[in-house]
Amino acid sequence: MTTKSIPFSKEQLEKIIAVYPTPFHIYDEKAMRENARRFIKAFSWNEGFKEYYAIKAAPNPYLMKILREEGFGIDCSSETELEIARRVGMSGDEIMLTSNDTPLSEFKMAMDLGAIINLDDISHIEYLEKNLGLPETICMRYNPGDLKQGNLIIGHPEDAKYGFTHEQMIEGYEMLKKKGVKHFGVHTMVASNELDPDYFIETAEILFKLIIEVKEKTGINIEFANLGGGIGIPYRPEQKAVDLEYVSAGIKKLYEEMIVANGLAPLKIFFESGRMITGPYGYLVTKVRHIKNTFKKFAGLDACMSNLMRPALYGAYHHITVAGKENVPGTVVYDVTGSLCENNDKFAIDRLLPELHPDDIVVIHDTGAHGHSMGFNYNGKLRSAELLLRENGEVVQIRRSETIDDLFITLDFEGLKDFNV
Numbered sequence: 001m002t003t004k005s006i007p008f009s010k011e012q013l014e015k016i017i018a019v020y021p022t023p024f025h026i027y028d029e030k031a032m033r034e035n036a037r038r039f040i041k042a043f044s045w046n047e048g049f050k051e052y053y054a055i056k057a058a059p060n061p062y063l064m065k066i067l068r069e070e071g072f073g074i075d076c077s078s079e080t081e082l083e084i085a086r087r088v089g090m091s092g093d094e095i096m097l098t099s100n101d102t103p104l105s106e107f108k109m110a111m112d113l114g115a116i117i118n119l120d121d122i123s124h125i126e127y128l129e130k131n132l133g134l135p136e137t138i139c140m141r142y143n144p145g146d147l148k149q150g151n152l153i154i155g156h157p158e159d160a161k162y163g164f165t166h167e168q169m170i171e172g173y174e175m176l177k178k179k180g181v182k183h184f185g186v187h188t189m190v191a192s193n194e195l196d197p198d199y200f201i202e203t204a205e206i207l208f209k210l211i212i213e214v215k216e217k218t219g220i221n222i223e224f225a226n227l228g229g230g231i232g233i234p235y236r237p238e239q240k241a242v243d244l245e246y247v248s249a250g251i252k253k254l255y256e257e258m259i260v261a262n263g264l265a266p267l268k269i270f271f272e273s274g275r276m277i278t279g280p281y282g283y284l285v286t287k288v289r290h291i292k293n294t295f296k297k298f299a300g301l302d303a304c305m306s307n308l309m310r311p312a313l314y315g316a317y318h319h320i321t322v323a324g325k326e327n328v329p330g331t332v333v334y335d336v337t338g339s340l341c342e343n344n345d346k347f348a349i350d351r352l353l354p355e356l357h358p359d360d361i362v363v364i365h366d367t368g369a370h371g372h373s374m375g376f377n378y379n380g381k382l383r384s385a386e387l388l389l390r391e392n393g394e395v396v397q398i399r400r401s402e403t404i405d406d407l408f409i410t411l412d413f414e415g416l417k418d419f420n421v
């Protein structure tokens with residue numbers, strides 16, 4: 001039987017819950033570090049290889065500090081994310097800003113931090129020049145249009161709001177060169193949660209072709225190619241993780257045939273993955289609150305979609321393990337729900353699970369990316385704490401849970417007294 005396991009026993013979870021009540025997300029530091037090392041090792045043939053962790057996946061500075069220690073940079077897409085980078089102590093080419101419809105204040109903050117700016121549109125060249133001046137290094141986001149098939153989450157590249165067209169890329173490099181920019185990069189990101197390893201090799205080929213063309217047409221040597229994020233993870237037990245060594249070998253072959261052979265080496269390879277870096281190493285730990293029998297059987301948890309909205313938003317599958325019942329076969333079909341006044345507040349629909357009872361500990365897998373980070377406060381629901389299972393087995397809280405006072409902090413209840421109706 002294909003299955004997925006959890007890195008803690010029921011007894012360990014009970015001890016953690018005695019200190020930190022459910023629900024909470026907990027991240028497995030050891031597994032996260034091992035995966036980070038494997039990624040870097042797979043691309044060790046490429047001098048200057050760097051993964052910029054897409055902090056939107058889990059915007060927690062403690063996780064970023066760990067990943068930075070493993071050699072990762074940070075990919076930011078907002079001012080708040082740049083502020084996280086700053087507070088972690090990151091600067092310069094450790095930071096890449098890949099945003100869109102970018103406000104001036106965000107460009108300014110990125111410039112102040114010395115971050116690599118990845119422009120989303122040709123009009124941003126003059127906008128940046130006029131308002132802040134151009135930095136020495138610039139990257140541009142390529143939208144390959146119908147050259148590349150998109151996938152379910154991101155859709156067809158032609159319909160996407162992101163990036164420059166092919167003609168705009170060439171024009172953009174020419175403009176930037178004339179304006180005195182010295183170092184250039186290229187970026188693309190056209191897939192999300194993609195499990196086909198060949199997809200990423202094909203993306204590299206598209207960028208390498210463009211790099212050759214840019215050299216021919218503008219004389220520019222592009223110094224780095226950012227292949228974006230989008231590497232999928234096996235949410236379902238029967239799925240297979242992307243073979244990073246296979247992807248790396250495929251890209252290396254193209255690098256030799258296209259980049260080295262055309263005298264365009266060295267070219268640094270970058271990624272800005274989020275999901276595959278933390279996704280599989282996070283777990284939402286929650287307890288069964290009530291079992292309800294009407295037209296269906298419902299297991300109501302003490303977590304809801306404000307802790308994890310992927311199942312409600314995309315119908316995404318997240319595996320569920322019941323602590324202490326790992327080896328008990330599923331015999332009952334449940335809809336596993338939260339308590340939000342939204343009927344799609346369900347973590348699973350028609351899921352075969354061992355028989356559940358109130359207080360059973362339910363562990364929802366793969367919540368380390370776009371889990372806590374996509375949380376929201378509809379119905380006044382509070383976002384949970386985030387915990388870290390350290391390599392030595394210790395558990396530390398890396399974000400406390402919200403309180404009702406946190407939600408009310410933007411309201412002036414004092415002013416309510418004098419507010420006449």
Ligand SMILES: Cc1ncc(COP(=O)(O)O)c(C=O)c1O
Nearest residue numbers: 054098229230231272273274275
């Ligand atoms: C520009 C950009 N880079 C990187 C990522 C990270 O993607 P993933 O978490 O799928 O690796 C995203 C995700 O939305 C993105 O929009």
